[in-house]
Amino acid sequence: EDKVVQSPLSLVVHEGDTVTLNCSYEVTNFRSLLWYKQEKKAPTFLFMLTSSGIEKKSGRLSSILDKKELFSILNITATQTGDSAVYLCAVKYGGSQGNLIFGKGTKLSVKP
Amino acid sequence: DAGVIQSPRHEVTEMGQEVTLRCKPISGHDYLFWYRQTMMRGLELLIYFNNNVPIDDSGMPEDRFSAKMPNASFSTLKIQPSEPRDSAVYFCASRSGGGTYEQYFGPGTRLTVT
Numbered sequence: 001e002d003k004v005v006q007s008p009l010s011l012v013v014h015e016g017d018t019v020t021l022n023c024s025y026e027v028t029n030f031r032s033l034l035w036y037k038q039e040k041k042a043p044t045f046l047f048m049l050t051s052s053g054i055e056k057k058s059g060r061l062s063s064i065l066d067k068k069e070l071f072s073i074l075n076i077t078a079t080q081t082g083d084s085a086v087y088l089c090a091v092k093y094g095g096s097q098g099n100l101i102f103g104k105g106t107k108l109s110v111k112p
Numbered sequence: 113d114a115g116v117i118q119s120p121r122h123e124v125t126e127m128g129q130e131v132t133l134r135c136k137p138i139s140g141h142d143y144l145f146w147y148r149q150t151m152m153r154g155l156e157l158l159i160y161f162n163n164n165v166p167i168d169d170s171g172m173p174e175d176r177f178s179a180k181m182p183n184a185s186f187s188t189l190k191i192q193p194s195e196p197r198d199s200a201v202y203f204c205a206s207r208s209g210g211g212t213y214e215q216y217f218g219p220g221t222r223l224t225v226t
Binding site (some may be wrong): 031032034041042043044045048088090092099100101102103104105 | 145153154155156157168203213214215216217218219220
């Protein structure tokens, strides 16, 4: 069965801390892995990863993919209260164009 | 661009009633997706369309759910009859036919079935 597992399920840190969120997957015919940030409303796109070992970076956020070990990490440095959200990992897979499977997310709470 | 538009934003209905959720994708996007999000199951893909044609509806939970896309700018998700376990946030998303796979989500419809 295809699946995406995120860990931890929830995390509480203080401003300034660095956090690492994990996403592992087991799918047939992997195509890409996407990270989303979901605050109160709809998910917003962060990164798409297709190649192993190439870090994607946007400000204090960065992500990398390991296609051999079937996982990705999302790092957030110098966390701020505005980083509080649920971070979703999704994997595109299979032969058809639109199959995406989402993990259940990691709920990050950043305390002042 | 206004982004993906969904209506209504909130819907409260009684068990057994028909519910219709609406979505307008971003103009020019070839793909449209319907998702359901609950605390227990997370975000689940229900069905997606490519050029108005349903491609994969394997995520639709049962026959009470149906989706249509009569044209490139409009889609509906219907639940008939609705049940309390259908209570969730329903998202519509769209994307272009290019290779980024980035989907743009609408604000969601929060459905409560009592």
